[in-house]
Amino acid sequence: MELFTPDFGLIFWMFVAFGVLFFVLWKWAWPVVLKTVDSRADLIDKGVEYAQSAKDQLDHARESAQAVLDDARKQQADILREADKLKTQIVEQARSAAQIEAQKVMDSAKMQIEQQQKEAQLQFRNQVSEFALRIASKVVKNEMKDQKAQTQLVNSMLDEIESK
Amino acid sequence: MTRYICILILSLFMSAVPSYASDTADGSEQGKINPKEIIFEHLGDGYGWEVPFNHHKRIPLPIIVFGSDGLHIFSSARVTDGQVYKDGDATFLISKDEASGNRGKLVEIVNGKEERPLDISITKNVCALFIAVIFVASLLLWLARHHKASGFKAPRKGLGAIEALVTFIYDGVIKSTLHDKARKFAPYLLTVFFFILGMNLLGLIVVFPGGANLTGNIAVTLVLAILTFLVTNIWGTKHYWKEIFWPDVPMWLKFPLPIMPVIEIFGMFTKPAALTVRLFANMMGGHMIVLVLTLLIFIFAAVNPVAGGATTVVSVLFSIFMLLIDVLVSFIQAYVFTMLSTIFIALAQQHEEHKKEEKKEEKEEAQAGQPAVAQPAAVR
Known part of the structure; x- marks a missing residue:
């Protein structure tokens, strides 16, 4: 059989064979295979994308965690500083309050002392007058018989002393 | 590794000599070998399928032809050894005529002449x-x-x-x-x-x-x-x-x-x-x-x-x-x-x-007051 002249029988059967093969594969093989291959490629693409975004998110999360930590530290320092300030303030306030209280106590004590002094003076005056009366009466008993004249004399003498 | 290769080559060489002996015995029976014929026989098509170690037996395959009087289907074993096969009124054989270009193909004898029928055999x-x-x-x-x-x-x-x-x-x-x-x-x-x-x-x-x-x-x-x-x-x-x-x-x-x-x-x-x-x-x-x-x-x-x-x-x-x-x-x-x-x-x-993009660009260029340079050959 000649090599370069295509044989009709073989051409005919080749069309038939290819047609049958193509139909069989087109119907039952390629849709399934290509669908899986395509969707698997999609799945892998998506997986890579997802992993990438996850990695991004992780990096981001680490950053944000660090930020939160830094913020917390700053807040802590702030709070401590505030507390320190508050402490000194409270101490100061307490001190001033105590001073005021002490002043009050002292003032009232002074007033009491003054009062007592006054009372004491009054008492003293009464006693002195009594003593003086007693002395005077004894003196006048001896010197004067008349009670009335005696008392007048004494009072005038006492007034004299007081006015001095 | 090289030792194995040496042994392999040596055994090949040794087995070659006795096989040669049997080949000469065969060759003297068949006469001279014709390389061209053997090569083209193997490269080309055939009505039967050769089996190893035997030059005469072939796996027979069905021959399907539309001869001068209609469809004929028969086994290739009936013609591959040079026999003439009569199916009803039609006579078939494998041509040995070099000149007609049908050599090796199935022909029908019509009025004493070899004619090629429509052949869709399972070769x-x-x-x-x-x-x-x-x-x-x-x-x-x-x-x-x-x-x-x-x-x-x-x-x-x-x-x-x-x-x-x-x-x-x-x-x-x-x-x-x-x-x-x-x-x-x-x-x-x-x-x-x-x-x-x-x-x-x-x-x-x-x-x-x-x-x-x-x-x-x-x-x-x-x-x-x-x-x-x-x-x-x-x-x-x-x-x-x-x-x-x-x-x-x-x-x-x-x-x-x-x-x-x-x-x-x-x-x-x-x-x-x-x-x-x-x-x-x-x-x-x-x-x-x-x-x-x-x-x-x-x-x-x-x-x-x-x-x-x-x-x-x-x-x-x-x-x-x-x-x-x-x-x-x-x-x-x-x-x-x-x-x-x-x-x-x-x-x-x-x-x-x-x-279209090209044309758009050309238009824009033209609007800009520059001469539009058409390069259709370059695009192709």
Whole structure:
């Protein structure tokens, strides 16, 4: 059989064979295979994308965690500083309050002392007058018989002393 | 390792000598060997299928012919040994007439003359074609069944190899060339690839299920090229046809003498012709080299027994080497055929998109007061 002249029988059967093969594969093989291959490629693409975004998110999360930590530290320092300030303030306030209280106590004590002094003076005056009366009466008993004249004399003498 | 190779070569050499002895006994009976006839017999088609170690027995295949008086179906065993077969009124035999060009083909004797009937016999090549179809279809249906059953689970071993080929062609060739149209043409292109690969590889197996020089037969490659031609042109876009009949070239190239359209139309047909010849010549060449190397043994043995023995070693080693190369060539040729088909189809799938952009740019340039430079030739 000649090599370069295509044989009709073989051409005919080749069309038939290819047609049958193509139909069989087109119907039952390629849709399934290509669908899986395509969707698997999609799945892998998506997986890579997802992993990438996850990695991004992780990096981001680490950053944000660090930020939160830094913020917390700053807040802590702030709070401590505030507390320190508050402490000194409270101490100061307490001190001033105590001073005021002490002043009050002292003032009232002074007033009491003054009062007592006054009372004491009054008492003293009464006693002195009594003593003086007693002395005077004894003196006048001896010197004067008349009670009335005696008392007048004494009072005038006492007034004299007081006015001095 | 080298020791094993030495032993192998030595045993080859030793086995060559006694086999030579039996060959001479055979040769003296048959007379001189005719290398050309043997080579072309093996490269070509036949009505029966040769079996190893026996030159007379063949696997009989059905002969189907439409003779002068209608359909005849009979076994090839009735004619392959040079007998004349009478089926009803019709007489058939295998022609030995060198001049008519029908030598080796079935002819009908009509009025004392040999006439070629319409012959759609299941010859050796047709039978090999069916085997290749069954082989390829079963492999790919196996793969499809795996995908249906296991979904995304990647196949292992043999199936993994088939799937690797599918993704190699689908992702590497079809998708990267046809882009969004890949899914539409993938079934055809993948079928072509696996069919050619299957036929090529089966052709390399020397004994029964293989051994037919299918893709080295011009009828087979011609049909494949015609199919690509049909797919290319049936699904060709408007733009494709416009490029053929009214391409973007200066007017004098297409009117009044349609030089460019003629060249383009000629180009339409050279593409499938190139596809046909490339695959055919490559595969036939591979088969021929192995045949020649094998025949060298017998040619030298006829001259000198020692030379025959030495040639055996060299020829066998070379044949193995060539067959291994042919395995590679089988794959490469299937790949090249698919790739070129994809490119031809892709060329017929172009739209006017980038041309419109070009025109827009030209307009903008013109509006800017600059002379618009039309470069249709450069675009092509």
